[in-house]
Amino acid sequence: MDWIAAPDAWLSRLVLQRGLAVVYLVAFLAALREFRALAGERGLTPAPAFVRAVPFRHAPSVFQWRYSDRLFTAVAGLGAALAAAVAGGAADAVPLPVSMALWAVLWALYLSIVNIGQTWYGFGWESLLLEAGFLAIFLGNDTIAPPTVGLYLMIWLVFRVELGAGLIKWRGDPCWRRLTCLYHHHETQPMPGPLSWFFHHLPRPLHRVEAAANHVAQLIVPFALFAPQPVATWAAAVVMVTQLWLVASGNFAWLNWLTMILAVAAVDGALAARHLPLPAPPADQPDAPAWFTITVLAAAALVAVLSHRPVRNLLSPRQQMNRSYNSLHLVNTYGAFGSVTRQRMEIVLEGTDAPDPDEGARWREYAFHGKPGDVARLPRQFAPFHLRLDWMMWFAALAPHRPQPWLRALVQRLLAGDRATLRLLRVNPFPDHPPTHVRARLYRYRFTTWRERRETGRWWHRTPVGEHLPPTPRR
Template sequence: MDWFTAPDYWLSRIVFQRGLAGLYLLAFLAAALQFRALIGARGMLPVPDFVRAVPARRAPSLFQWRYSDRLFAAVAWGGAALALAMAAGAGDAVPLPVSMLLWLLLWAAYLSIVNVGQTWYSFGWESLLLETGFLAVFLGNDDTGPPVLVLFLLRWLLFRVEFGAGLIKIRGDRCWRDLTCLYHHHETQPMPGPLSWFFHHLPKPLHKVECAANHVVQLGVPVLLFAPQPVATVAAGLMIVTQLWLVLSGNFAWLNWITIVLALSAVDGSLLGGDDRPRPGAPLWYVVVVCAVTALVLFLSRGPVRNLLSRHQAMNRSFDPLHLVNTYGAFGTVGRVRDEIVVEGTDDPDPRPGTVWREYGFKGKPGDPWRLPRQFAPYHLRLDWLMWFAALSPGYARDWFGPFVERLLEGDRDTLRLLRHNPFPDAPPVHVRARLYRYRFTTWAELRATGAWWHRTLVREYMPPVRLRASAT
């Protein structure tokens, strides 16, 4: 069946699958290292409470039938081990049906985590990893050439990622239309990186060029993915360059890297040298399965297409509980100012104006004005990201901020491991409070004079001092 496979994409298939496995590895590691404090049995939003309230049909997951921290850890660490093996080429060392089963296990394990992760797993790149991972199940291995239909579905996904992001911008904040959004974005984005300060201070005409180039790449170039080669390869290359620019300018977990991996699947591998090894034709059962999956994905694409055409386009929405076909987009609105929550504690049993408060340090989000932002992406610091949303509005933190503070007052080890600095290493504080500060990047002159990357000004109290309630006797 010469029509079914595309042998020229053998290298693209390998690079895509190995890269995807690497991203799975990071996702499972982040789950294994952070879950106890976030969604564990004693976490801020415990999985057992969630599954009692949400039926399995709305959030299918292994943990709907049984949950324990030990089982969750086994799934997360087992997923990481399997992802590492797939990144090393295990999928090409086994027969095609076994390879498909291994990819399906990765997808099912991560789906089980995402569907009980609640607000900690509400980001678009979770659905994007699942949708991409589902398609990877059917891309084949070294036993057969990659199916044309699956390669098309990967381009269809990449098109929706880029075009959806472009539409949400051009329909959203006016600054995207007048090309001024990047006057603010590098400073107000959720988690700046080590180069964000420098990107912010680029000349304003260059910021306008960045904006215009973004519109071209997200609104014009995606259409070229469906053009003949080498046009599709050039389009994919432009997307990769744009995503690498975003990688340098901030921390967006694995969003940029999975977009790069998707773009690599559209690159014509024959341009780098052919693969002359003879392969048997695709088995009939495989052809039937791939055709059925293609029909399913196209059918489920109705919701995302309607969303793209809607004037009320939604960002990062799943249309089915399995996250098979989703809609994507980011930064339809860009903040003009940056507020940050600073969490402090004291061992003073009766806080007064002269009380000394000591600040907790977070790994990724801005805190100490003299600390240069660090690079963490593609690793995802879930608490730090949610702290950014909490600063936008207390409503985003209604469910978890109180439990977070309670665990600081208890000196909970799992919660403290999510932080960079615990100012109370010997005993937990008696009181904890939170204050809202307005942050801005310093100027070149301020940096030279003070060595500070940020300037901050107190805005208001975010949460008054609280302490643990006395135990009932």
């Protein structure tokens, strides 16, 4: 490919853009399901209070002018509809300026949600989706040949994702350097999947191989993404295989899927097109008009300037992970699991309808969709869908003696029988009337052994640790 256009990359651009649109669709659908209960007008951390306290320049959003749950539904619904249309090819069926506008609207709508989502939207993959969505504006559509600079901006993004994740591990918990972190990680990760129990019980030498392979894939292979073909394609393939391994072993929302999609930018599309049963490429893809080329180069210059702080962070011995340096979430820093917990603590919410929550009261558990609860229930696969409440329950258990304000608000919603909140749970043990008291208990969970699994049929063993929140009465 030359420095301006890469006609042979039509397939890479198609997969990248359509895949990104699907991730956008998942993100908007998750927002429609969760946001109002978590951060809506009556949410656990209400957005109206947040936008009153935070100025536009710190959290640019269409909701800075006015927030209402009805307006939020309209914004998220529009985003979902546009994402579905783009995933179906709408951006390739319109003139280039309109295509760019479609991608820009998707980015602006999701930015508006993330910037008022507070703690519920503080995950690294939210910024990753926004950064990738912004760069997609400058990839063009079927009316022009893919811009080489636009593709390299995507490669630069996936390079930082992979290298940041590798460096934070190597510099962080010593168990990564000793190759022993995976003795614990599959069991203690935020939301295990249906195969996590089996991954945890792999022989320890294989866990060490996993960790060593992870270091190679994240510390060495990313540099090969910039190499000439076919080396770059093989490097992208290693990234994809590594991410598929993570998909199989746990639930990390759309992080792994989006990383695989971004890696497609480094794939030799012409080589893939020759070996796969695919439709013919677009008949005529001329070079981009001058105004588009100038716009892409301007975007590249902006990324270069904004890359200063993320690069400094990558080189720093005090590296931070998953941080945005600007309110537009452009050119962020990424990384995960710089430390690995050795024990899994879980907060279990329980309610009773007894008038007095003494020792004779019968307590019944609330069940979540993704986070461990019932010891006999096999963990489910939810990624790329994001269960934010389940994830935040994991984080809350990391500080067992400091109950989060939003968790106290959650208890109050359960005591009120709030329907929006209860829809985020898998089981409401009080379908007819709210409980009189709700409490939060702390348990230590571990995967059962092979023998325990055969004898009891359970996937988990749990031991009570103590009280996280005392019984709270209904007001």
